[in-house]
Amino acid sequence: MAVRRVRIILAVVLFWVLASWYYKSQRSGLKDEFESAVMACDNIDFGTTTARDINVFETTIRYLGGFLAAYELSDKQYPTLLNKSIEVANLLMTAFDTPNRMPIPRFNWRDYAQGKNQKAPTTVLLAEIGSLSLEFTKMSQLTGDMQYYDAIQRIYDELEDAQAKTRLPGMWPILVDASASPMSFKGDGFSLGGMSDSAYEYLPKQYLLLGGALEQPRKMYEKFIDVAEKHLLRRALHQGNLPIRFFGDAHVSKPPNGGPVVITTPRTQHLTCFTGGMVGMAAKIFDRPADLKIAEELTDGCVWSYSNTPSGIGPEIFFYIPCDTGNEKDACQWSDSRWNDAIRKHWGSGEKGEIMTEQQIANIVEGRRLPLGMVDVYDRRYQLRPEAIESVFYMYRLTGEQKWMDKAWDMFTAIEKHTRTSYASAALDDVTMVKPEQLDSMESFWLAETLKYFYLIFGDWELFDLDKWVLNTEAHPLRRADA
Numbered sequence: 001m002a003v004r005r006v007r008i009i010l011a012v013v014l015f016w017v018l019a020s021w022y023y024k025s026q027r028s029g030l031k032d033e034f035e036s037a038v039m040a041c042d043n044i045d046f047g048t049t050t051a052r053d054i055n056v057f058e059t060t061i062r063y064l065g066g067f068l069a070a071y072e073l074s075d076k077q078y079p080t081l082l083n084k085s086i087e088v089a090n091l092l093m094t095a096f097d098t099p100n101r102m103p104i105p106r107f108n109w110r111d112y113a114q115g116k117n118q119k120a121p122t123t124v125l126l127a128e129i130g131s132l133s134l135e136f137t138k139m140s141q142l143t144g145d146m147q148y149y150d151a152i153q154r155i156y157d158e159l160e161d162a163q164a165k166t167r168l169p170g171m172w173p174i175l176v177d178a179s180a181s182p183m184s185f186k187g188d189g190f191s192l193g194g195m196s197d198s199a200y201e202y203l204p205k206q207y208l209l210l211g212g213a214l215e216q217p218r219k220m221y222e223k224f225i226d227v228a229e230k231h232l233l234r235r236a237l238h239q240g241n242l243p244i245r246f247f248g249d250a251h252v253s254k255p256p257n258g259g260p261v262v263i264t265t266p267r268t269q270h271l272t273c274f275t276g277g278m279v280g281m282a283a284k285i286f287d288r289p290a291d292l293k294i295a296e297e298l299t300d301g302c303v304w305s306y307s308n309t310p311s312g313i314g315p316e317i318f319f320y321i322p323c324d325t326g327n328e329k330d331a332c333q334w335s336d337s338r339w340n341d342a343i344r345k346h347w348g349s350g351e352k353g354e355i356m357t358e359q360q361i362a363n364i365v366e367g368r369r370l371p372l373g374m375v376d377v378y379d380r381r382y383q384l385r386p387e388a389i390e391s392v393f394y395m396y397r398l399t400g401e402q403k404w405m406d407k408a409w410d411m412f413t414a415i416e417k418h419t420r421t422s423y424a425s426a427a428l429d430d431v432t433m434v435k436p437e438q439l440d441s442m443e444s445f446w447l448a449e450t451l452k453y454f455y456l457i458f459g460d461w462e463l464f465d466l467d468k469w470v471l472n473t474e475a476h477p478l479r480r481a482d483a
């Protein structure tokens with residue numbers, strides 16, 4: 001089963017490679033290979049699996065998104081691709097067969113086949129339930145069958161209704177109670193990183209996919225982004241005093257004798273690096289020119305997280321030094337003492353409560369291999385993730401500036417140097433090492449997303465023209481309704 005799953009994943013990933021070349025015209029000479037891959041799809045059986053549960057989110061963005069993209073990129077000449085899309089979409093639709101029509105993200109298909117009652121779970125991740133819109137919308141656009149769009153529109157309607165009622169009005173917490181009618185939200189943690197990310201990412205992309213015909217995604221985006229910029233967005237101290245920003249995490253406490261208090265943690269994730277591209281795109285399509293500068297600073301922050309490590313690759317999670325961008329001219333002026341103070345604050349006092357000495361701070365920096373300007377590297381791995389280069393790609397397409405290609409090349413050479421193996425590419429255990437150790441792991445998004453974004457930056461400008469295509473969160477291109 002494992003071998004078959006690998007073959008299926010590689011087949012779907014292969015579509016974007018072959019289809020993109022096919023899309024550039026048949027002069028590539030790969031039409032025969034593409035058609036062989038299409039024919040192989042007929043042998044993929046989505047009717048059964050040895051897995052207990054089906055991950056609805058992952059299946060939607062990877063399998064369904066892959067088939068749909070290949071179908072449209074090849075000018076709808078291969079009905080097999082649409083037929084497979086319908087097969088996968090109809091199987092996924094069974095996860096929506098619950099009393100309140102909210103999906104079960106980890107779907108036990110055997111229970112459903114045996115006729116057991118279904119109910120959406122009390123705890124699901126925001127990203128799992130809020131990131132199905134592009135693919136299901138495209139299904140309705142291509143087939144004329146509105147059941148797919150109706151399924152995800154119910155989710156959007158409930159998200160919109162609840163948007164102003166959470167502990168941080170405008171944003172949704174990471175955890176959702178999908179069993180409730182209407183859907184309710186749990187916890188007090190808010191983030192644009194893992195477990196939430198693509199739910200926010202899909203708002204401007206859904207607007208584009210629908211050709212701007214529906215205002216709801218724009219309104220939802222504008223309500224959340226202003227709140228996120230106020231409470232989660234912080235400029236970070238930079239050793240060269242360059243303006244860089246990151247979205248941190250927020251926690252909303254409710255003291256017994258006072259109103260809610262928003263506490264922002266200067267912790268950022270590689271996963272959050274997609275926000276530069278999202279904010280930049282939305283700045284253009286929603287006429288928010290001031291946000292284009294924020295998008296550039298967000299993207300530069302993630303580029304800095306790469307260039308600032310000995311390996312030249314950014315870590316999975318790290319803590320930065322937030323600085324006040326108020327009226328004081330030196331609010332974000334670098335000094336070693338400010339870095340030391342931030343380390344002292346993060347790591348606490350020394351033994352017996354005395355103030356941590358300069359030598360103790362130096363020992364922490366050396367022992368933990370802290371890059372300049374970071375106070376902690378919480379997760380040192382690089383898992384071949386695409387989010388940083390994704391935003392670099394969008395900034396290049398939005399501005400046309402050569403500097404983004406230069407930054408992309410530096411990132412690519414570092415990644416290529418450390419991850420290349422005799423078979424493929426490997427994740428890394430610790431990017432704060434000069435020579436990180438390779439791990440026996442290569443996620444499918446390395447092929448589907450990371451390499452694709454590098455390819456697109458250095459490829460022809462018209463390939464996946466953003467005036468005509470929308471890239472889903474797995475970087476599968478879907479044609480815009482107005483293109």
